[in-house]
Amino acid sequence: MTSQVWDASPPADASPAAEGTRWLDPEEQKAWRAWLYSTQLLQDRLDRELTHQTGISHAYYEILVALSETPLRAMRMSELADRCLSSRSRLSHAVSRLEERGWVRRQVCESDGRGQLAVLTDEGFAALEAAAPVHVEGVRTHLFDQLSPQQVAAMRDIGETLLRHLDPG
């Protein structure tokens, strides 16, 4: 009746819905907490530093990167949304705001009248060029400088394993 650990062990007087639940054992719980906290702190930290030093949030940065890596610096809206793990709606709003900054413009798609192309402008490319070193330094300082080569390899292995399960694409 006092303290419970809701990842790990069921309460003594477990509710009916809890029957058959595969609770986490202590090792799993520690791994889960470490993963959850570290990913949240790292993402917050990187996003905050990038935003404060460049005025570009990590979400916007990802959009600019995706466009810049494309031959014509242009991409269909849906394709861009998928690439950025973003909903259509969210991306549409974000592109509108990037348009206001003059970093992206919309252009109707030749081959499909329903479609729109998001096109990176020269100003947008310059903004990305200015932000990239800040982003990379953050990733290096807070992630790669902290880990051994073995840990980096394990991180990649775990990430790719999870992606095979999670990523519909």
Add this chain to the structure above:
Amino acid sequence: MTSQVWDASPPADASPAAEGTRWLDPEEQKAWRAWLYSTQLLQDRLDRELTHQTGISHAYYEILVALSETPLRAMRMSELADRCLSSRSRLSHAVSRLEERGWVRRQVCESDGRGQLAVLTDEGFAALEAAAPVHVEGVRTHLFDQLSPQQVAAMRDIGETLLRHLDPG
């Protein structure tokens, strides 16, 4: 001038700000992308499933868990904010909404007139009890069922290493 990879290699005509930037090598870049995508997809998925099946977002869930693990199911607002990796303001808003649902109530702190205690109500405890199996099943299905024991151990090790660097506490 065409496609660039902004984590990995500098553009040929790098801007002055890019001088001396420690760009990521191809291995690091793959590790970074795998980590970034997998964490984002996993967190989205868990939050979405929990929200749809129980009406409780992961952020609210964390608050309820933190309170339930405490002897008197009560915690100082700041302490709770720290525990949930949340800003004071964000937590204050969240507790207000949990109060509207009748799951938490506020109570002035005896020992410090400035302080407030967030207290978990019986209704809040019941809501947590109902949501916990859904949460745990999600974590198991999308995380632990996908990984080998070695990978779980490595995940914990990496998480704890990063926490030592990131966590101010």
Add this chain to the structure above:
DNA sequence: ACAGCGTAGTTGAAGGCTTGACTATTCCGC
């Protein structure tokens, strides 16, 4: 006693995200 400072927490406005409805266009089968 009280001035000044630091701490605890709240509030309101501004902006971002999600959901669901909506328009416009294309594809498909007849």
Add this chain to the structure above:
DNA sequence: GCGGAATAGTCAAGCCTTCAACTACGCTGT
């Protein structure tokens, strides 16, 4: 070609988060 289903994208309402005040209380030194 033409009618219906599917697809691409946008928009508005509501919720959440952030930021910058702001209130209230406690601590310290004189």
